[in-house]
Amino acid sequence: MNDIQIRSKIWLEVDGEPFLGGGRLRLLRAIAATGSINAASQQLGISYRKAWSQLQEMEKHGIPLVEREKGGCGGGRSIITPQARELLSKFDDVQEGLHEMIDDKFDQVFKPDRN
Amino acid sequence: MNDIQIRSKIWLEVDGEPFLGGGRLRLLRAIAATGSINAASQQLGISYRKAWSQLQEMEKHGIPLVEREKGGCGGGRSIITPQARELLSKFDDVQEGLHEMIDDKFDQVFKPDRN
């Protein structure tokens, strides 16, 4: 059998459209860590434009996630809101151990015992 | 809080690219049920072109999934291979109960007790 593997993902939806998944989660984390959308996008290897678009998509449902300031000391900065922090934490709680569990189940079903 | 919900999916990859997920699974099932790619695509509400492309993507890794005949009685027909049948079965085994489990965990974490 070819080298076959399982992948899995979870994400949140609001009003039936994507709200928060793995990629956007990493983005918010990077913004929290760097204090800048620009620095975060570079860290993740995506364009600023893309990061900004993702934030737009997330926030269009009315939940404020990032507070931005343009101009000023350092040119500007961005920090994530307490609500965003809580979301990240809860998302982690749900995701915790999930991939491992699924990988295990995959091995059980797809990889015959070597006895 | 807005109406927020969780979604989840699993899929198989071969050589690092998508091989079998929910959509292609339904396609193979529909082909098995109808004996025809054309009928299957109509049943699923997708174009024949799209169904055919998905089969191409799946089979380009060398695992034969559908045996096709063009021309002949009825114009032609398609049946899925034993290997495809086995894949469907195993995929179900891995997926069984998964969505429910994730939904439960989501409720635990995101919906506070109403005491």
Add this chain to the structure above:
DNA sequence: TGATGGTTGTGCGAAATCTGCATAACGCTT
């Protein structure tokens, strides 16, 4: 006080992807 620097914000054309129409190939059936 005005020039500077680094960030956020955005329009728009290019690039890539997806979609499906149109048509060929095929081989039983009659």
Add this chain to the structure above:
DNA sequence: AAGCGTTATGCAGATTTCGCACAACCATCA
């Protein structure tokens, strides 16, 4: 040999994604 319903596929149009280029902003500092 004509017809029929399926599989197979090229290709153009539609749609989405991508990212370059540039505007807006404001504390700092000369």
